[in-house]
Amino acid sequence: xxxxxxxxxxxxxxxxxxxxxxxxxxxxxxxxxxxxxxxxxxxxxxxxxxxxxxxxxxxxxxxxxxxxxxxxxxxxxxxxxxxxxxxxxxxxxxxxxxxxxxxxxxxxxxxxxxxxxxxxxxxxxxxxxxxxxxxxxxxxxxxxxxxxxxxxxxxxxxxxxxxxxxxxxxxxxxxxxxxxxxxx
Numbered sequence: 001x002x003x004x005x006x007x008x009x010x011x012x013x014x015x016x017x018x019x020x021x022x023x024x025x026x027x028x029x030x031x032x033x034x035x036x037x038x039x040x041x042x043x044x045x046x047x048x049x050x051x052x053x054x055x056x057x058x059x060x061x062x063x064x065x066x067x068x069x070x071x072x073x074x075x076x077x078x079x080x081x082x083x084x085x086x087x088x089x090x091x092x093x094x095x096x097x098x099x100x101x102x103x104x105x106x107x108x109x110x111x112x113x114x115x116x117x118x119x120x121x122x123x124x125x126x127x128x129x130x131x132x133x134x135x136x137x138x139x140x141x142x143x144x145x146x147x148x149x150x151x152x153x154x155x156x157x158x159x160x161x162x163x164x165x166x167x168x169x170x171x172x173x174x175x176x177x178x179x180x181x182x183x184x
Contacts, residue, residue, distance in 0.1 A: 044136070061140040
């Protein structure tokens with residue numbers, strides 16, 4: 001893994017040129033979810049569509065391991081995201097909700113918990129569930145715009161996994177998508 005990489009200035013410049021505010025102060029960024037002719041969600045690839053209101057840009061994302069920057073230690077997320085991390089959490093969660101909406105169904109809480117755990121343990125990994133590719137793309141997009149250490153991504157993914165697990169109340173519960181989707 002690259003220990004001293006930084007955000008991807010190519011992505012930042014491309015977003016800026018498209019009129020997209022990369023500070024997240026004006027509007028949150030969202031990822032486009034690609035659907036085939038039969039309504040099935042296709043996996044996110046290296047090239048993704050990013051939107052902020054009416055402005056869009058297609059960007060190519062590096063692997064997570066190429067985007068880790070520094071050794072910053074994250075704060076405790078025991079009580080939820082803190083100020084500097086709210087938009088990181090929001091981008092990933094909004095992407096999950098948009099992917100589920102595009103698929104026309106809520107994902108099970110246990111599956112979302114598993115996918116967040118997978119993102120934490122194997123951030124460059126693959127999974128048969130297309131939702132993972134969107135979680136990963138959201139993290140990659142955020143890390144392309146802001147410097148994020150490996151410890152920070154680990155802590156964010158761990159907290160997201162814990163949140164999904166806490167929402168679960170059985171093997172078929174979809175409370176996470178219902179509650180988070182209502183909040184976004």
